[in-house]
Amino acid sequence: MTTRSLVGARAVMAAVLALVPAGSAPAAADDYELGVENFLYRSTSSLLNPDHVFGLAPTENLFRLTGMGRKAFGGFALKASAFVERQTGKTDRTSLTFRQAYAEYRTDAGFLVRVGKQKTAWGSGFVWNPTARLEPPKSPANPGTEQPGIDAIRMDISPTDWASLTLVAGRAQTNLTDLPGSLARETDPQWTGALRARLLFRDTDVALTYLAGTDREGLIGVDLGRTWGAVALHAETTVYRGSEIDPLRAEDSFVRVAAGALWSPGDSILSVEYFFNSEGMSQSEFDAYLARLDRNLTAAYDPRLPERVRAAALAAWSADVAVPFGSNLGLRRHYLSAALTRREIVSDLSATVRAVSGLSDGGLIVTLGVAYAPSRNLQMSLDLVLLFGPDAAEYKLAPVKRAVQARLKYSF
Amino acid sequence: MRGVISLVLLALPPGVALVRAQAPPPNEATRILERAQAAVLGDKASYTLRMTVNRTGKSPRVVTMDGFKSGDDRGLVRYTDPPKEKGTVYLRRDDSTYIYIPAAEKVARVGPKQTFGGGDFNNGDIFRLSLTRDYEATLAGEETVLGVSCQVLELKARNRGVAYDRVRYLVRKDGTFFPCLAEYFTISGKKLKILRADEVETLGGRKRPTRLVMESALETGASTELKFLKIDDRPRLDDRMFSPASLERER
Numbered sequence: 001m002t003t004r005s006l007v008g009a010r011a012v013m014a015a016v017l018a019l020v021p022a023g024s025a026p027a028a029a030d031d032y033e034l035g036v037e038n039f040l041y042r043s044t045s046s047l048l049n050p051d052h053v054f055g056l057a058p059t060e061n062l063f064r065l066t067g068m069g070r071k072a073f074g075g076f077a078l079k080a081s082a083f084v085e086r087q088t089g090k091t092d093r094t095s096l097t098f099r100q101a102y103a104e105y106r107t108d109a110g111f112l113v114r115v116g117k118q119k120t121a122w123g124s125g126f127v128w129n130p131t132a133r134l135e136p137p138k139s140p141a142n143p144g145t146e147q148p149g150i151d152a153i154r155m156d157i158s159p160t161d162w163a164s165l166t167l168v169a170g171r172a173q174t175n176l177t178d179l180p181g182s183l184a185r186e187t188d189p190q191w192t193g194a195l196r197a198r199l200l201f202r203d204t205d206v207a208l209t210y211l212a213g214t215d216r217e218g219l220i221g222v223d224l225g226r227t228w229g230a231v232a233l234h235a236e237t238t239v240y241r242g243s244e245i246d247p248l249r250a251e252d253s254f255v256r257v258a259a260g261a262l263w264s265p266g267d268s269i270l271s272v273e274y275f276f277n278s279e280g281m282s283q284s285e286f287d288a289y290l291a292r293l294d295r296n297l298t299a300a301y302d303p304r305l306p307e308r309v310r311a312a313a314l315a316a317w318s319a320d321v322a323v324p325f326g327s328n329l330g331l332r333r334h335y336l337s338a339a340l341t342r343r344e345i346v347s348d349l350s351a352t353v354r355a356v357s358g359l360s361d362g363g364l365i366v367t368l369g370v371a372y373a374p375s376r377n378l379q380m381s382l383d384l385v386l387l388f389g390p391d392a393a394e395y396k397l398a399p400v401k402r403a404v405q406a407r408l409k410y411s412f
Numbered sequence: 413m414r415g416v417i418s419l420v421l422l423a424l425p426p427g428v429a430l431v432r433a434q435a436p437p438p439n440e441a442t443r444i445l446e447r448a449q450a451a452v453l454g455d456k457a458s459y460t461l462r463m464t465v466n467r468t469g470k471s472p473r474v475v476t477m478d479g480f481k482s483g484d485d486r487g488l489v490r491y492t493d494p495p496k497e498k499g500t501v502y503l504r505r506d507d508s509t510y511i512y513i514p515a516a517e518k519v520a521r522v523g524p525k526q527t528f529g530g531g532d533f534n535n536g537d538i539f540r541l542s543l544t545r546d547y548e549a550t551l552a553g554e555e556t557v558l559g560v561s562c563q564v565l566e567l568k569a570r571n572r573g574v575a576y577d578r579v580r581y582l583v584r585k586d587g588t589f590f591p592c593l594a595e596y597f598t599i600s601g602k603k604l605k606i607l608r609a610d611e612v613e614t615l616g617g618r619k620r621p622t623r624l625v626m627e628s629a630l631e632t633g634a635s636t637e638l639k640f641l642k643i644d645d646r647p648r649l650d651d652r653m654f655s656p657a658s659l660e661r662e663r
Contacts, residue, residue: 031498110652112661121517122660144516156661161650164657198657203507205521205656225521227508229573232521264526343530347470376494379515411495 035066035409042401049399060089076105099148110158119149124225124234127337128275130256131209131221134172137329140356141365141385166196190215217241235259243279245328254279269341280333293320331394332360348373363393379409441549447589452620454645457481465531468633484542486654504539512659519659525575531636532626536575546574561585590621603629616643
């Protein structure tokens with residue numbers, strides 16, 4: 001290292017240290033969890049899966065043993081969360097996935113530096129978070145389903161008690177877990193940086209986000225939150241350039257807006273959220289997409305065509321069929337979500353009914369869930385996911401008829 | 413927590429004589445209320461609290477939490493036990509209340525009238541940190557409650573944003589200004605809850621009520637107890653811990 005670079009490095013280090021307030025955060029208690037998850041899927045023929053071309057078994061199953069540990073040493077902490085998964089059905093395989101594995105240092109003065117696989121998961125939206133584009137999106141069917149984080153470095157500073165700044169640089173990735181067989185996809189990581197400023201101004205939360213990466217033009221996001229009487233309101237919106245789904249429109253700009261409300265009378269929690277996705281397909285574009293799928297699949301298996309043409313058709317079909325399972329937040333333009341949770345139906349038992357509707361095509365996901373916590377350490381939940389609507393609805397494209405998701409977690 | 417303590421309003425037990433005082437100067441009632449607010453927790457405080465929620469036919473639900481307050485506008489409570497609820501955080505900042513739920517990895521705004529932790533206290537009870545700011549206090553006589561002579565304060569909400577329209581707040585007259593009982597009413601005059609403050613013990617170097625019990629006037633057998641286990645009236649707290657951004661760093 002040259003003298004000049006050494007001086008520069010020292011200057012950078014001094015600047016960073018100047019931002020670190022003295023005094024670490026009160027030692028948080030250590031956390032440990034062990035658990036079991038089982039996701040059971042019933043497959044079906046669909047427009048994406050005509051004649052069961054995916055080759056899924058009638059029943060596909062994901063069984064997981066999960067573990068999480070967090071150990072604090074004053075302001076320093078280490079956290080790891082992982083699961084071993086056994087997939088049975090069309091493909092029988094066992095794999096290990098880390099959801100998070102990081103080291104961090106934080107203080108009460110709002111300073112945080114965190115290195116490793118982690119989640120950012122920001123945004124006020126309950127089901128859709130258009131400003132949180134570093135990680136895989138949440139599942140609209142069950143937003144509580146845990147998704148893995150990304151490899152990243154994060155730093156937070158809080159110059160005042162009403163403003164904070166977050167910087168994240170990481171390899172954004174959209175590994176969608178929780179799907180069976182060949183539906184579970186892994187994308188190449190894309191280096192992405194994000195800057196988020198959060199302010200509290202006259203009892204209104206304001207967050208401004210800028211995100212850009214090697215394969216992504218700039219995304220600007222605004223997030224607002226405010227309480228109105230007994231109701232908490234939020235709106236999360238982004239403007240970005242370049243489409244995320246077909247047809248590719250690299251030069252066009254798009255808008256996404258998620259806006260909703262939360263109301264909690266007594267032991268009930270009621271939430272609603274509307275999502276607008278301006279890059280979503282119009283009906284004619286969606287029809288063209290489905291026709292292209294059918295055309296390419298037919299060509300791929302047409303023995304009269306040359307091998308080269310069939311291979312190209314199969315590749316085109318594969319690319320198209322991946323679109324619904326990619327990192328996008330939806331293929332269509334208008335969505336509505338509503339959820340009702342009732343706590344303490346009987347002792348330690350709560351129930352949730354969630355419905356997500358694709359307003360553009362009449363598709364509907366209904367999730368019925370119960371959660372039971374019979375002891376100080378144990379939590380169990382069971383969710384039944386049902387898909388309704390016309391065959392051409394986005395939510396009916398998936399070759400899955402219904403799913404049962406069961407979880408058991410022991411905390412200590 | 414001063415709000416909780418402040419909310420300790422004296423209910424008038426049946427048969428207890430009410431001595432109607434002369435029309436008092438309003439600042440006297442406010443002065444008593446201010447002293448009562450400071451009787452349990454100081455301007456800044458950190459504390460450990462055990463909450464027990466009782467419901468007829470159900471086993472009691474017990475939660476232990478660490479809490480912090482800074483002035484009248486900032487409060488933070490973090491669940492530490494049971495393990496299945498550990499990590500849940502409530503934050504009060506000015507007129508906004510937030511909750512962080514670890515299982516959902518989500519920071520959400522909640523309303524001030526929403527129940528706190530599934531018990532009989534609501535968020536406004538726990539985090540409304542200045543009764544003198546939210547209520548106009550007047551003296552309303554004296555009462556004897558369980559052998560203790562108390563000053564009755566009548567609190568009228570200054571605006572509709574607060575949790576209750578009217579509160580009867582009873583403060584000991586023995587010079588301690590300890591709150592002892594409170595009754596909460598709707599705008600129509602319906603009694604909603606009764607709060608009792610008792611178990612005066614030395615905690616954090618001085619005597620103070622260490623137990624608050626909120627009973628529902630609408631649901632028989634429903635009550636929630638808050639028991640202070642530890643109090644530090646001189647903690648070193650940075651106000652930046654009382655920000656919603658700090659909750660986003662919890663995950």
